[in-house]
Amino acid sequence: MAIRLGPNQYGKAENRVVRVYRDTPRHELRDLNVSTSLRGRFEDAHVSGDQKDVLPTDTQKNTAFAFAKERGVGAIEDYALALGRHFVNVSPAIQGARVEVEEYPWERIGDHSFVRSGGGVRTTVVEVGDEGATVVSGIKDLVVMNTTDSEFRGFLRDEYTTLEDSYDRILATSLVATWEYADVEADWDTLFASIKRICLERFAGIHSLALQQTLYGMGKAVLEAHDEVRHISFKAPNKHHFLVDLSPFGVENNGEVFIAADRPYGLIEASVVRD
Numbered sequence: 001m002a003i004r005l006g007p008n009q010y011g012k013a014e015n016r017v018v019r020v021y022r023d024t025p026r027h028e029l030r031d032l033n034v035s036t037s038l039r040g041r042f043e044d045a046h047v048s049g050d051q052k053d054v055l056p057t058d059t060q061k062n063t064a065f066a067f068a069k070e071r072g073v074g075a076i077e078d079y080a081l082a083l084g085r086h087f088v089n090v091s092p093a094i095q096g097a098r099v100e101v102e103e104y105p106w107e108r109i110g111d112h113s114f115v116r117s118g119g120g121v122r123t124t125v126v127e128v129g130d131e132g133a134t135v136v137s138g139i140k141d142l143v144v145m146n147t148t149d150s151e152f153r154g155f156l157r158d159e160y161t162t163l164e165d166s167y168d169r170i171l172a173t174s175l176v177a178t179w180e181y182a183d184v185e186a187d188w189d190t191l192f193a194s195i196k197r198i199c200l201e202r203f204a205g206i207h208s209l210a211l212q213q214t215l216y217g218m219g220k221a222v223l224e225a226h227d228e229v230r231h232i233s234f235k236a237p238n239k240h241h242f243l244v245d246l247s248p249f250g251v252e253n254n255g256e257v258f259i260a261a262d263r264p265y266g267l268i269e270a271s272v273v274r275d
Helices: 043-047 057-070 076-088 188-205 211-225
Strands: 010-021 028-040 094-104 106-110 113-116 121-129 132-146 171-181 229-237 241-243 258-260 267-273
Touching: 010 057, 028 057, 028 076, 057 076, 076 094, 076 121, 076 132, 076 188, 132 188, 171 188, 171 211, 188 211, 188 229, 211 229, 211 267
Parallel strands: none
Antiparallel strands: 010 028, 028 094, 094 121, 106 113, 121 132, 132 171, 171 229, 229 267, 241 258
16 A cells, blocks of 8 residues: 655744834834745655755744735735735745734724733634635634523423523623635725624624524624625634522522633534525
């Protein structure tokens, strides 16, 4: 039986690229986490140790920082596309590049002062190869909560079920949403802001009978509003909040005091796609 090399790739993970614009006394800040990986004809590097076709991971790191200075950092999708296209043009042996970028949000508190905000981390994953490019963007660590208008009842029961029906509960999650764009040319910043806004509005506006229903409603609204989006996917850990029993102290707890449990947790995943 023949033995051969299987699929492989290599790159530089989690380069922390911080770009400060000092063109005026009012500075601008972009804070990124950049990971790159290359795939292609790298058999010789694995089989015989010949590195002639290998662009060092250190070079990939240097390129991420140099592009931040030379080309600047606007929308992270444009930055990732520029990096990916550069890498595949370095050598015929490089057949594809994957660039992942996370952007950490900062809020301005002065001309040159900022505070980290908690409005979620913007993400993008760009694939560049012989067949073109794809852009999958999203947001993660978007922590949201509804303190009412959420139920969970009428579920399947068996001999191990102890959960009681809930007619009014806290619904909270640290949302991860990703969506694929139909094109690689778009007004990325405007689209991201709109998609985030739609998701938040629908989360707040839906009387939820289950987290699944809420996710579907959010995704449906995004696809209805934006033809630029092919499909959208969600990963939503259910951040459980359990009512604390205060009866031993002679105190009533009418849905006012909860304990936040970090684990175990329900994990709901769903995609909303076009027919």
